[in-house]
Amino acid sequence: MMNVKEIINENLLNKIVMQGSFGIEKEGIRVDEHEHLSLTDHPASFGDRSYHPYIQTDFSEAQLEIVTPPMTSLTEAFKWMSALNDVTQRTIKDEEYIWPFSMPAVLPDTEQIPIIRVKDQNEIAYREKLAVKYGKKKQLISGVHYNFAFSEDFISKLYEQQNEYASKQAVKDELHLKLARNFLRYQWLLTYLFGAAPFAHDSFFEEEKGEVILKDPIRSVRNSRFGYHNTNDIVVRYDEIDHYVDDIEAMVGKGILSEEREFYGAARLRGKTKKINQMKTSGIEYVEFRPFDLNPYSSQGITMSQAKFIHLFFILMIWIEDSKESSFIEEGNLKNETVAAEHPFNKTQYHEEGLALLTNMLAMAKVLDVDVEYMTVVNDALNQLENPEQTLSARLTKEMASADQYLEVGRKLGQSYKKEANDKPYLLRGFETMEMSSQLLIFDTLQKGIKLEVLDEVDQFLKLTHKGHEEYVKNGNMTAKDSYISHWIMENKTVTKKILASKGFNVPGGEEYQTKKEAVEAFYKYDNRSIVVKPKSTNYGLGITVFKQAPSLDDFEEALDIAFSEDTSVLVEEFAEGTEYRFFVLNGKVKAVLLRVPANVTGDGEHSIRVLIERKNQDPLRGRKHRAPLEKIQMGNIEKLTLKEQGYDLESVPEKGEIVYLRVNSNISTGGDSIDFTDEMDESYKKLAEEMAVPLEVKVTGVDLIIPDYTKPSTENEPGYTVIEANFNPAMHMHAFVSEGKGRRLTVEILKMLFPELYK
Numbered sequence: 185m186m187n188v189k190e191i192i193n194e195n196l197l198n199k200i201v202m203q204g205s206f207g208i209e210k211e212g213i214r215v216d217e218h219e220h221l222s223l224t225d226h227p228a229s230f231g232d233r234s235y236h237p238y239i240q241t242d243f244s245e246a247q248l249e250i251v252t253p254p255m256t257s258l259t260e261a262f263k264w265m266s267a268l269n270d271v272t273q274r275t276i277k278d279e280e281y282i283w284p285f286s287m288p289a290v291l292p293d294t295e296q297i298p299i300i301r302v303k304d305q306n307e308i309a310y311r312e313k314l315a316v317k318y319g320k321k322k323q324l325i326s327g328v329h330y331n332f333a334f335s336e337d338f339i340s341k342l343y344e345q346q347n348e349y350a351s352k353q354a355v356k357d358e359l360h361l362k363l364a365r366n367f368l369r370y371q372w373l374l375t376y377l378f379g380a381a382p383f384a385h386d387s388f389f390e391e392e393k394g395e396v397i398l399k400d401p402i403r404s405v406r407n408s409r410f411g412y413h414n415t416n417d418i419v420v421r422y423d424e425i426d427h428y429v430d431d432i433e434a435m436v437g438k439g440i441l442s443e444e445r446e447f448y449g450a451a452r453l454r455g456k457t458k459k460i461n462q463m464k465t466s467g468i469e470y471v472e473f474r475p476f477d478l479n480p481y482s483s484q485g486i487t488m489s490q491a492k493f494i495h496l497f498f499i500l501m502i503w504i505e506d507s508k509e510s511s512f513i514e515e516g517n518l519k520n521e522t523v524a525a526e527h528p529f530n531k532t533q534y535h536e537e538g539l540a541l542l543t544n545m546l547a548m549a550k551v552l553d554v555d556v557e558y559m560t561v562v563n564d565a566l567n568q569l570e571n572p573e574q575t576l577s578a579r580l581t582k583e584m585a586s587a588d589q590y591l592e593v594g595r596k597l598g599q600s601y602k603k604e605a606n607d608k609p610y611l612l613r614g615f616e617t618m619e620m621s622s623q624l625l626i627f628d629t630l631q632k633g634i635k636l637e638v639l640d641e642v643d644q645f646l647k648l649t650h651k652g653h654e655e656y657v658k659n660g661n662m663t664a665k666d667s668y669i670s671h672w673i674m675e676n677k678t679v680t681k682k683i684l685a686s687k688g689f690n691v692p693g694g695e696e697y698q699t700k701k702e703a704v705e706a707f708y709k710y711d712n713r714s715i716v717v718k719p720k721s722t723n724y725g726l727g728i729t730v731f732k733q734a735p736s737l738d739d740f741e742e743a744l745d746i747a748f749s750e751d752t753s754v755l756v757e758e759f760a761e762g763t764e765y766r767f768f769v770l771n772g773k774v775k776a777v778l779l780r781v782p783a784n785v786t787g788d789g790e791h792s793i794r795v796l797i798e799r800k801n802q803d804p805l806r807g808r809k810h811r812a813p814l815e816k817i818q819m820g821n822i823e824k825l826t827l828k829e830q831g832y833d834l835e836s837v838p839e840k841g842e843i844v845y846l847r848v849n850s851n852i853s854t855g856g857d858s859i860d861f862t863d864e865m866d867e868s869y870k871k872l873a874e875e876m877a878v879p880l881e882v883k884v885t886g887v888d889l890i891i892p893d894y895t896k897p898s899t900e901n902e903p904g905y906t907v908i909e910a911n912f913n914p915a916m917h918m919h920a921f922v923s924e925g926k927g928r929r930l931t932v933e934i935l936k937m938l939f940p941e942l943y944k
Contacts, residue, residue, distance in 0.1 A: 186346040188359070188502045195345055198552040200338045201499060205254040205470060206261040207331035210269075210485040212282040212478065213324055214246045215598070219289040219591045221324070222246040222280050223298055229275050229631060231942070233302055235651065236633030238268055243311050243323035245298040248272060248282065254331065254470070258491050263614035265484045270613050271630045273483075273605035281602040284480035285594050286406045287384040288324045294390070297324070313442045321388055322412040327477055328485045331454070332498055333470035334359060353467040357425055359502060360468045364451035365422045366501035369516035371450055371475055372523040373541055374497065376532050377565055378490055379404030379524060379577045380477040383590045400527070401584075403577040406477050407524035414441075414448050423508035425468065428453055429460050450475040450520075475520070479576060480594070483601035493561040496554070500545045528578040535569065542566050608804070610813050610921050619644055620811060620917035621660030625931040632935060632942060648938065655938045659913045661884045661930075665771070665937060666912075670882040674912040675721045677755055680880070684910075687879050689872070690903045694757030696720060700744045703754060707740055714759035716849075717743040719751035726750050729822055730848030731829070732759060739825060746822055760906035762892035764850045765861060767873035768914055768930060769885050771937045774870040776919040776928040777862045783817045783846040783855030787838025793827065794819065794834040797846070805921065813921035817846055817855035852918040860925030861894070868897040869905060876910060883937065886914025 192201055214222040223246070230239050240249040250272060252264040273282065283289045291297065297320040299311045314323060334356075342359065343352040382401035389395040395410075402408055418435060421427040435441040444460045452472040455463035473494075478485040506512070523532055532538060546562050568574045573582075584593050605613075612623040615638075622644045629636050629648055637647040644659045657663050662671070673679050681691045694716075697703035711734060718728040727750030729743035747754040768776040785796035800806070801816040808816055817823070819834060823846040827833055830844065838844045850856045873887040888908040891898075898904040916930040936943045 186342065186348050186355070186358075188342065188362075189504075191342055191345045192503075193551065195341065197338065197341055200335065200341060201552065202495075202554065203256070203335035203338055204495070204498075205256065205331075205333040205335065206258050206491075206495075207254045207470075208252050208261050208265050208484075208486065208491075209329035209331065209472075210250045210265065210478070211242055211326035211328075212248050212250075212284075212485065213244070213288055213326060214248060214276055214280045215283045215289045217279050219283075219595055221289060221291050221297065223292070223296070224277065224280070225301060227275050227277070231631070231633035234304070237635050238630055238633065239272060241300050241302075242326075243299065243314065243320075245300050247324060247326065248276075254333075256335075258488065258495065262484070262488055262491070266614035267612050267626065268630060269483055269601075270605045271627055273602050274609060274627075275631055281598045283326075283594055284478060284483075284485075284597040284601065285590075286325055286327050286381045286404075286477040288321070288326075288388055289591065289594060290385055291321055291324065291387040294320050297321070310443060314446070317442075318412060319390060319393070321390060325406050325412045327406060327474065328479075330473045330476060330486075330491070330494055331470050332473065332495070333468075334363075334502075357467045360453070360471050361422055361425070361428075362506050363498060363501045364453060364471050365508065365513060366504065366506045367451045367471075367473060367498070368422070368449070368513045369506070370497075370501070370541060371516060372519040372532075372534060373538050374494065375404055375407050375475065375520055375523050376526075376538065376572075377493070377568055377575060378476060378479065379407060379528075379575070380479050380580060381405045381407075382528055382577045382581045383584060383586075384410065385590055401577070401581045402525050403528055403575075404477055404524040407475055407520060409521060409525070411524075412448070414446070418447065419510065419514075420447060420449060421510055422451075422453075422513060425453070425463050429464055432460055448474065450517075480580065480597050481576075483604065489557075489561050489564070492558055493565060496545060496549060496558055496562065499552070500541070500548055503548050504544060528575060528581045529573055531572055532569075538569050539566075542569060610805075610917060611811070615641070616811070617641070619659060619809075620813070621915055621931065622646070624917060624920055624929075625657065625660045625934060628929070628931045628935055634935065634939060634942070648935075650939055650942060653939065653941070657934070657938070660916055661770075661934050662913050663884070663934070663938060665883040667881040670880055670885075671912045673880055674882065674885065674910045677718070677720050677909055678753075680910050683879050684876055684907055687876075689876060690906050692716075692758040692760050692906055692908070694755055697744075697754050697756065698752070700741070700748055703744050703756065704737075704741060706756075707737055710734070710740065710756060711737070716755075716757045716759050717747050718755050718757070719747045720753035720755050721751050726853075728849045728851075729825060730759060732848060733829060739828070742821065742825060760890040760908070762890040762906070763894070764888055764890050764908065765865065765869075765894070766914070767870065767887040767889060768916070768919060768928075769873050769877045769882075769887055770930065770933050771883050772874060772877065774862075774873050775930055775933050776860070777865045777870070778919055778922070779859040779861045780850035780852055780918075781857040781859065781923075782848055782850045783823070784843050784857070785817070785838075785846070787840055787842040787844060789840035790837065792835050792837050793832060793844060793846075796838075796844075797834075805923075813852075813917055814858065814923070815853050815855050819846075822854075823847065853915065858918050858922045858924075860919070860922045860928065862926070862928065865894050866897050868899070869894065872898060872905065872907075876907060880910055882910070882912070884912075884914070884934070886911040 226241050242249045250268045252261050255261040339356045343355045349355045381404045384405045386397050389397045420431045432447050453468050454470050456466050456469050612627050635649040639645040646657045648655045678696050685691045716730050727747045766778040767774050797817045806814045806816045847854050887910050890906040919928040
C-alpha cells in the first residue's frame with residue numbers, strides 16, 4: 185500500500201487532503217405529546233417517498249430519515265441539515281415532535297408498531313423479515329450516518345505520486361478501503377467520546393424474550409449488545425472490493441441476509457449505484473459511517489465540533505498503518521462493544537491506545553496546519569479521555585440521574601427544538617441570508633421532494649429537478665415561463681403605461697424627465713396638483729414620493745433628488761385617489777390580493793413619533809432587506825417629507841389614538857402593514873389584473889391598482905380603478921405572512937406552474 189503520510193508531506197498536500205465530499209443522514213422517530221411512538225401516517229405534505237431525495241422513512245412509518253446531498257464542505261452539509269430540520273419540524277403535526285435520543289421513547293406492544301405504509305410491497309416485505317429476525321423495537325433505534333469521500337483532486341495527486349496502482353480509481357478504492365478498515369478498528373474512540381445513549385426506556389426491552397431491563401447507565405446502549413446489529417455469523421472482508429462484494433452476495437444467496445442492504449457494517453462501502461456488484465467495475469464512490477448516536481444536545485443530532493473531529497479522524501485513518509487481516513477488524517468490533525458498555529464516569533480500559541491515537545492526531549494536525557477549530561476539537565478529546573465525566577454520555581447521565589428521567593429530558597429537548605424551528609417560520613435556517621421569497625420557495629421545494637441545487641446563493645439562482653425535468657428560478661419567481669422582454673417592459677414604467685393604455689386600461693397621466701433641471705422647469709404644471717414623483721425603473725417602492733397636497737418647489741426638488749438617486753429617469757404622475765391593492769397574478773390567474781397600509785404609527789399622547797417608530801420596529805415580524813415579512817419603518821428623507829406635509833417632525837407627540845403616516849406609498853418594503861384581501865375583493869378587479877398580464881407577456885407579476893371602492897364592480901363605462909404599475913419579481917413573503925387575514929403560500933403556486941405533474 186502506498187505511504188499516504190509520506191506522499192502528503194513530500195508534496196505539500198496538507199490542504200488538499202482536508203477536502204472531500206460530506207453528507208449527513210439523520211434518523212429520528214416522531215412521538216406524541218406523551219412521549220409515545222406516533223402511530224400516525226408519514227405526513228402527506230412531504231410528497232411521495234418513491235422519489236423524495238431528502239426526507240424518507242426507515243423501518244417504521246414514524247421513523248423519519250433526513251438525508252443531505254453530498255456537499256464539498258461540512259459548512260454546506262450543515263446548512264442543508266439546518267434547512268431540512270426546519271422543513272421536517274414544521275411539517276409534522278403540531279402535537280408531535282422528533283425524539284432527540286437514539287434509543288426510542290415509550291413503545292407500544294410489538295404488534296402495534298407500524299411498519300412503513302408504502303405502495304411498494306417489496307419494501308414492506310423486506311421490513312417484515314427484519315421485524316421477525318431482529319424484532320420491531322430494535323428497528324426503532326435511530327442514529328446519524330456520516331457519508332464521506334476524499335476529494336477527486338486529492339485522489340489525482342496521490343495517483344500521480346505513486347506507482348503501485350494502475351488507475352486513479354484503484355487508488356481511490358484502496359484509500360477508502362484503508363479508511364474503512366482503520367475506522368472499524370478504532371471506532372471505539374468515537375463511541376467513548378460521542379456515545380450518547382446511556383439509558384433506554386423500559387418499554388424497549390422485551391422481557392418475554394429473556395431481555396433484562398438495563399438499570400445502570402452505559403456509554404451507548406445503541407452500540408452495545410442491546411443495540412441493533414447483524415448476527416455474529418455475518419463477517420465481511422475489507423481487504424479488497426471483490427471480497428467485500430462476494431461475501432455480502434454469498435450471504436444473500438444463502439439466506440443469511442435477506443438483501444444486500446441488510447449488511448449493517450459500521451463502515452459501509454458505497455458505489456455509484458445501489459447495486460453492490462457494480463462496485464467491482466466502477467469502484468467505491470464514498471463510505472457510509474453508521475455507528476454514531478444522536479447527540480440530543482443538537483437539533484441536528486450532531487454538532488459541527490463532532491463533525492470536524494470525525495473528519496480529522498478519517499484523515500488519521502489513512503495517515504497511520506493498518507492491516508488487511510479480518511482479525512484486525514474483529515478486534516475493533518469487540519473493543520467498540522466493550523467501550524459502549526462501560527460506565528460513563530469510568531476511564532476506558534483502552535485509555536493508553538486512545539492516548540496514542542489522539543497524540544498522533546494532534547501531531548498530524550500540526551503537520552497539516554489545520555484551522556484552529558480542528559486543533560480545539562483534538563485538545564477537547566484529549567481532555568475528555570483524561571476526564572470521562574466531560575464526555576457526552578457522562579453529561580447526559582448527570583442530567584438524567586436515572587432512567588426514570590429519560591423521558592423528561594427527552595421531552596424538554598425535543599419540544600425545544602420543535603419550538604426553535606417554528607419561532608420564525610418565515611426564515612429557513614441554512615439559507616437565511618437569501619431573500620425571503622427564495623427561502624420560502626426552497627422550503628416548499630425541499631418539502632415536496634424536488635431536487636434542489638443552489639447555483640448562486642448571492643444572486644438567488646436555483647435549479648430544480650424532478651425525474652429529468654429541469655427548471656431554473658431566480659429570486660423566487662423569475663422563471664423561463666416569462667418571456668425575456670416582459671421583465672424589461674415592467675422595469676420601464678413609461679413603457680408599461682403606454683402598453684396598458686393602448687389596450688384600454690386606465691393609467692394616470694404624467695411626464696418623464698431625464699434631468700432634475702428639466703423637471704424643475706416644468707414645475708408650473710404641478711404647483712397646484714396632487715402628484716407622485718418616482719423613478720422610471722424601480723421595484724420595492726424605492727425612491728417614490730407622494731404629494732396628496734400640491735408640493736412646494738423645495739419639496740418637489742427634494743422628491744426629485746430622491747427619485748434620481750434610484751434611476752437616471754424620473755416620472756411625475758397624477759395622484760389617483762383611492763386605496764392601493766397589490767394583485768399577484770400567476771399563470772393567468774390572480775392568486776392573492778393584498779391591501780398594503782403605508783408605514784404608520786399610532787399616537788399614545790406621551791411619546792414622540794421617533795420613539796413610536798422604534799417601538800413598532802421591535803416587532804419580530806419586522807426586519808431589513810426582506811429578511812422578515814414586514815420591513816422596519818425608516819426615518820429618512822421621504823419619511824420626514826411625509827411628516828412635514830402633515831405638520832409634524834420626528835420629535836412631535838401625536839394625540840392618543842391618532843394614526844400618523846410616515847409614507848404615502850403603501851409598499852411593505854418601505855415599512856407598510858399587510859392585510860389579505862383576496863376573498864373580499866370584487867371579482868371584476870381580479871379579472872382586470874389577469875387581463876393586464878396578457879399584453880405584458882408575463883406569467884408572474886404584481887399589478888398595483890388604486891381602487892376607491894373595492895366592493896363596487898368596475899365596468900367599461902365606470903372603471904373603478906387606476907393601474908399604477910406592474911412589477912416583475914413581485915415579493916411573495918408579504919402574502920404568506922400577513923398582518924391580518926389569511927396567508928397565501930404563493931411559492932407552492934410557483935412550483936405547481938413549473939411542475940404540474942407533481943400536483944395532479
